[in-house]
Amino acid sequence: MLSLGQRLKQLLKHGVIFGLTSSLQSALAFILLPLYTKYFSLNEFGGYNMLLVIAGACNTVFYLGASSVLGRFYYDYKEKGKDQDIVSGTLWLSIFGGILLIGLSVLLAPLICTYYLKDSSFTIPFVLCMAGNALTYPITTLTLLLRYKKKSFFYLIVTLTGLCLNFIITISVLMFSEIKVCAPFIGLVCSNTILLLALLFNSKKDLTLNVSKETYKIGLVFGAQIVLSSLLGYAYGSLDKFVIKETLSVADVGIYSLGYRIGCLYQILIYLPFVLVWAPLRMEYRKSPDNAFFIKKIASYYTMGSALFIIVCMVWGNDILLMLFPQQEYIISLQIYPLIMIGYLFYGWTDIFNFGIYVNNKFVYQSIVPIVGVVINCGLNVLLLPKYGVAVSAYIFMFTYFVAALMLFVISNKYYKLPLEWGRLSSIMVLCITEFILLNLVNISVAHNFLGKLFISIFTLLFMWLLLVDKDEKKHIYAYIKKRQ
Incomplete structure (x- = not known):
């Protein structure tokens, strides 16, 4: 049985190779x-x-x-x-x-x-x-x-x-x-x-x-549950575009879709590499006695790495994006994409939090949660789009996935207890959302010049290192750096 450190190393190694390779098609679409x-x-x-x-x-x-x-x-x-x-x-x-x-x-x-x-x-x-x-x-x-x-x-x-x-x-x-x-x-x-x-x-x-007929039977029965869950899950993540088309216009779909596709950079570079390796890895070590501790740490590290990536994109990405997409009609997309990234971070939580449902074949619950998500997503879009415009769909997208992740955690925890580090998770998300507000919703010019961006970057790194990385983790990091020298 591999140790926690060896499993993390395996996750990182194969995540980089398989995950990024599998993401190249999506990366090409972005390019x-x-x-x-x-x-x-x-x-x-x-x-x-x-x-x-x-x-x-x-x-x-x-x-x-x-x-x-x-x-x-x-x-x-x-x-x-x-x-x-x-x-x-x-x-x-x-x-x-x-x-x-x-x-x-x-x-x-x-x-x-x-x-x-x-x-x-x-x-x-x-x-x-x-x-x-x-x-x-x-x-x-x-x-x-x-x-x-x-x-x-x-x-x-x-x-x-x-x-x-x-x-x-x-x-x-x-x-x-x-x-x-x-x-x-x-x-x-x-x-x-x-x-x-x-x-x-x-x-x-x-x-x-x-x-064998038994294999086809298992495939069809189990696959039908997955299809229903996937369809409903896709619905509450994508029906917003149908509502935008019907409520506003096809052109507004294009504006929202550009912000959405930029936000999918997170999906390409972080979420897909993670989940492509995490899915088989969690099943391979599902019977390990320290599996709950392993999943707890994975949730924290995944959230921390994701938040750091999103903050870097928010701080330094807009200047590059303005050069790539100079058309004035797409300018609102720059406010949309960070919210899509945060929404996909929460979507990644569902792949961690649903372990109890997954390992116990309780997939009926993974159909119930998306139904609630569809109601929330469509209801809020129909209600708010005419008044607040296309950007509000990104806020609804983020909120819907947050609710879905918490619901799956509560249900899944009945079948497999996960002692997550909620203090660390919430601190990371507060930091990420605070910086989104500072960079996108508050008109402070100093936050958008080079020195302001540099200050925000240094503050983020220090905050994470001093307050979100514990003593044992720092010790392991120091030992790894010393070993590599």
């Missing part, structure tokens, strides 16, 4: 954002983001919960020597879901684009968007298998190859064709096709067509 805002009209950019929202909703259903099933049952099957059975069963389910999505998108694209998006020119981009996302289902399943087998170098090489192709194709279509809205989706389809073929070839020894 291309300045080009999208340049080549797309405001309505086209809003429509493009509505396609992404629809695709995200479809993804929660049509992946059939396959990768989540593999994550939950892989070690159970491996202990019985039947890991090939669960890997193959979940892969075939994910491929079936992808084929189903592509078929339905071809049939329904004209109807959805004409009557909902009010623009039939989005029909081809819609189909390409769905096809590119459908390819991610088996990719996600096979990527999870690579994480279990710790084949990080292979995945890095294949992913980089696909991303280079994606970038070249996307840029070419944007600059030299008239079907500009298709550009990101054509690149996605091509890169995902290459990645899937390479992963299938690499994993052929782990696959079989002879999958």
Whole structure:
């Protein structure tokens, strides 16, 4: 059994390799954002983001919960020597879901684009968007298998190859064709096709067509619970864009979406690397006698690292963002993105706090919480959007995920007690929100010049080091630094 320190080292090591590699696709989308805002009209950019929202909703259903099933049952099957059975069963389910999505998108694209998006020119981009996302289902399943087998170098090489192709194709279509809205989706389809073929070839020894009926039954039953939970969870995180479209306009969706996509930098660089390694790691050591202590420390370190990242972005990021997105109509996005980052921090809490629900298969509760979230999110958006404008949706987004995290903690704690460091967690969040208010809502010019930003940065580091890092942790840090010298 690995010690706490060894597990933390494992989390960091594989989090950097697998997490950042898996995040490169999202990072590419962010890098291309300045080009999208340049080549797309405001309505086209809003429509493009509505396609992404629809695709995200479809993804929660049509992946059939396959990768989540593999994550939950892989070690159970491996202990019985039947890991090939669960890997193959979940892969075939994910491929079936992808084929189903592509078929339905071809049939329904004209109807959805004409009557909902009010623009039939989005029909081809819609189909390409769905096809590119459908390819991610088996990719996600096979990527999870690579994480279990710790084949990080292979995945890095294949992913980089696909991303280079994606970038070249996307840029070419944007600059030299008239079907500009298709550009990101054509690149996605091509890169995902290459990645899937390479992963299938690499994993052929782990696959079989002879999958037991019991495995398919487990996959479908457990997957159905995951799908319901995921769909509801996605709804209270994304329905705001539908409400914005209906209450305000597609152009306002574009403005909000830019702030949202900038906020997703946190998701790309912090949340995804963390959760991609945390999900299998917590199941691998679920029976460890010090597991509750391990989870407690993970919650504190995750929150501290996240808050530090968000504060750095708030203090130093706006000058860079103003150069990347100089269009005046997008200026409000600079107030939106820190709130999205904080909201995703709370979303990361749910992946830590729900351990009792997850390990005891009580997924009905993970469906109840999102229902409450949908009511809160949609209700507050309908009530407040007409009066306060598009920026209020970001505050509601953050608040909704905070409530969801606390609800999951209370429910999950009935099945598995987690003695979290609430004093440290609350102090970190108070610091983060206070600096958001100082930098975005209070008009103090000194806070925005170089010396003011430098002072805020130094104060943040000292506050965290002196008040939020305990003596034992400082001792371990000093010992590590001394060892590395």
